[in-house]
Amino acid sequence: GAGVSQSPRYKVAKRGQDVALRCDPISGHVSLFWYQQALGQGPEFLTYFQNEAQLDKSGLPSDRFFAERPEGSVSTLKIQRTQQEDSAVYLCASSLDQVEAFFGQGTRLTVV
Amino acid sequence: DQQVKQNSPSLSVQEGRISILNCDYTNSMFDYFLWYKKYPAEGPTFLISISSIKDKNEDGRFTVFLNKSAKHLSLHIVPSQPGDSAVYFCAASLGPGDKLIFGTGTRLQVFP
Numbered sequence: 124g125a126g127v128s129q130s131p132r133y134k135v136a137k138r139g140q141d142v143a144l145r146c147d148p149i150s151g152h153v154s155l156f157w158y159q160q161a162l163g164q165g166p167e168f169l170t171y172f173q174n175e176a177q178l179d180k181s182g183l184p185s186d187r188f189f190a191e192r193p194e195g196s197v198s199t200l201k202i203q204r205t206q207q208e209d210s211a212v213y214l215c216a217s218s219l220d221q222v223e224a225f226f227g228q229g230t231r232l233t234v235v
Numbered sequence: 236d237q238q239v240k241q242n243s244p245s246l247s248v249q250e251g252r253i254s255i256l257n258c259d260y261t262n263s264m265f266d267y268f269l270w271y272k273k274y275p276a277e278g279p280t281f282l283i284s285i286s287s288i289k290d291k292n293e294d295g296r297f298t299v300f301l302n303k304s305a306k307h308l309s310l311h312i313v314p315s316q317p318g319d320s321a322v323y324f325c326a327a328s329l330g331p332g333d334k335l336i337f338g339t340g341t342r343l344q345v346f347p
Binding site: 158163166167179182216225 | 269339
């Protein structure tokens, strides 16, 4: 497809379970961002990749959060030992350099 | 500390009239500002942007105004249409392509 694709769309995890969220950016887009959107809030920055290099991970809330983009295309956001406060929509966005970012539909994570 | 603020959580406007959505920011280093539109169960969609060197940018029915001295920007939609009903997010960054700092959003409802 032509847009940013995220999978799964919905994920229910038991507290303590590990989860992996996938992002397929628009082909050729160098920059890739992950954001977390809690209910009733705006998206909050988690981490940024330029190609395969993770240039900014200042927004990751704890060391339980880990992101990778090994070949500079698909990215995975992994959350270990999920907690209830991790429940949110996780948004991936990609862009060419110096222009606006295009967002995927997001993955809604619910931790029970 | 919310660096980008949208103080109106909701706005209701009659079809054909003007919608004005407001946004304030605190960081004077922000250099690039964007508006995103979000429908339920979808990711944010880019609408319009403005660089800090400009005070106005227009694209069809959408105009963004920037007042740097007041650290304020606004989005004008005229004429408003029912399809414009969505949540609108204001976002700011240190430059085009940089990570985005979002406001909490304003829900716009356009009624016939």
